[in-house]
Amino acid sequence: MTIALRAAQIVVALVAASVPADAQTRTELLDQLVRAYPDFLTGHDGKQISWRDGTKMPVDDGVDDKSFDQRLRNASIIDQLRLAYPVGASAPPALNADPGRFRNEAFFTKMYGDCRAGAVQRNLVTITWLPRSWGKAVQVTRINGVADRLKEVSAEIDKLEPALRAAAFPIAGVLSCRPVADTGKMSMHGYAVAIDLNLRYSDYWLWAGRGKSIPYKNRMPREIVDIFERHGFIWGGKWYHYDTMHFEYRPELLAR
Numbered sequence: 001m002t003i004a005l006r007a008a009q010i011v012v013a014l015v016a017a018s019v020p021a022d023a024q025t026r027t028e029l030l031d032q033l034v035r036a037y038p039d040f041l042t043g044h045d046g047k048q049i050s051w052r053d054g055t056k057m058p059v060d061d062g063v064d065d066k067s068f069d070q071r072l073r074n075a076s077i078i079d080q081l082r083l084a085y086p087v088g089a090s091a092p093p094a095l096n097a098d099p100g101r102f103r104n105e106a107f108f109t110k111m112y113g114d115c116r117a118g119a120v121q122r123n124l125v126t127i128t129w130l131p132r133s134w135g136k137a138v139q140v141t142r143i144n145g146v147a148d149r150l151k152e153v154s155a156e157i158d159k160l161e162p163a164l165r166a167a168a169f170p171i172a173g174v175l176s177c178r179p180v181a182d183t184g185k186m187s188m189h190g191y192a193v194a195i196d197l198n199l200r201y202s203d204y205w206l207w208a209g210r211g212k213s214i215p216y217k218n219r220m221p222r223e224i225v226d227i228f229e230r231h232g233f234i235w236g237g238k239w240y241h242y243d244t245m246h247f248e249y250r251p252e253l254l255a256r
Contacts, residue, residue, distance in 0.1 A: 030044045030081075032252050033049065033077070036232075036251040039144060040052055049077065057107065059077040060076040060077070073185065075102035077104045079102045079104070080102045080103050081252065083099035085234055085254060088226070093238060093239055094240065096241075097239070098240055098241055099238065099253060101241065103185060109186070111143065111144075111191075112192070112193065120141065120177070120190065123192075124141060125140065125141075126139050133169060136169075136170070136171075138171065139174060139192065141192040143193075144251075146249045153233070166198070166201070167219070168224055171198065172199050173189065173196050174192055174194065178190060182241075193249040194246060196247075197220070197247070203219060214240065214242075217242070218242070225237065232254060233247040233248060234247065234253055234254065235247055
């Protein structure tokens with residue numbers, strides 16, 4: 001073996017050792033994010049995502065050792081992709097397994113607008129929720145085709161047995177320009193991309209108290225959850241800090 005060849009092998013080994021173990025996963029996660037929002041995103045270079053208007057947005061803030069609470073309140077774009085969302089049947093969530101609750105507010109505000117400035121309201125369209133079962137008008141954003149997807153969800157739920165679809169109406173709300181109770185960050189309801197279903201069939205972690213552990217509760221039918229997931233919505237019942245009435249449009253977390 002020549003000295004030059006041996007030196008080249010050493011360089012390759014050193015470069016490989018310097019690449020983080022999760023580098024490929026990071027790339028895949030960002031690829032999924034770009035594919036999930038083709039109307040707005042064009043690509044990424046691993047450090048920034050590129051928007052169709054030419055904006056570049058950093059995917060992280062350089063802080064890798066955040067606590068759960070820090071990520072909840074100050075999530076970077078890569079933070080919001082870190083926890084895998086379990087599609088389909090799954091066990092009760094493990095401690096602090098809240099896939100989707102880490103949200104980068106700047107990312108979603110740029111995409112859907114700021115409800116405090118009236119930007120979200122300009123993109124609202126009216127759909128009829130469960131025409132056969134309830135038939136009430138609700139307003140939801142047209143951006144990313146969310147309104148169309150929610151109409152498809154509604155049509156499928158309307159075909160379920162009465163005992164199952166009863167959990168889907170009356171709804172508790174869609175657009176609500178307010179922060180999340182325990183984070184101070186804008187709720188996904190503030191972007192009109194989330195819907196809360198029937199309170200009578202709902203469980204919420206704060207209703208269980210703030211003890212050392214949170215006993216898991218759920219009364220939302222599996223059939224309803226499956227329908228929402230097929231159309232790009234994640235379910236708050238798959239969070240340790242559960243909110244079983246809550247569904248929000250997050251297609252990037254369902255493409256694994």
